[in-house]
Amino acid sequence: NAGVTQTPKFQVLKTGQSMTLQCAQDMNHEYMSWYRQDPGMGLRLIHYSVGAGITDQGEVPNGYNVSRSTTEDFPLRLLSAAPSQTSVYFCASSRLESGELFFGEGSRLTVL
């Protein structure tokens, strides 16, 4: 049982480049979400999904797109990377009935 799997673990981009952070969960959780973690800021919610085909914006959605075509996958897209998007990104999933979040190991992104 892998839980929540994120790829890649590390990525360096140049300003203006695009990329996709992948997230997959094998627990059949309804909810999935993306957070970013910056020093001293805790975690901030970017986007989330309550089920396949349904997504919504979180606290800091600008510059990011998401889609949820299957229950298992929830990719996060950066269309035109900016230095302000340098951060550690965490994907999480949870069951509808439970508030407990299960986190991936994180993806560290540097935008030059």
Place this chain on the structure above:
Amino acid sequence: SQQGEEDPQALSIQEGENATMNCSYKTSINNLQWYRQNSGRGLVHLILIRSNEREKHSGRLRVTLDTSKKSSSLLITASRAADTASYFCATPLYNAGNMLTFGGGTRLMVKP
């Protein structure tokens, strides 16, 4: 904006001592959660306390919740070097399903 704020931001103790971390939040909640993050890793759920509970235990962890003061505390008894990590409190985001908002965390160092 962040709902929860942890205090202190950093704490250094000797192995065997107790560690207490506090969390304050701003709006009414139906539950509060604590998470742990080892350096370079994802967050791991520790405990969830509901608004109708005043105290909850899990192994060496004791969590209290005072809804009148909008505060919670996490006590780790008989600390071990392996408890060295950052600890975050989290509360539900308004109108966002199971999504959570996190505080900035308390960095705990337990010296052998």
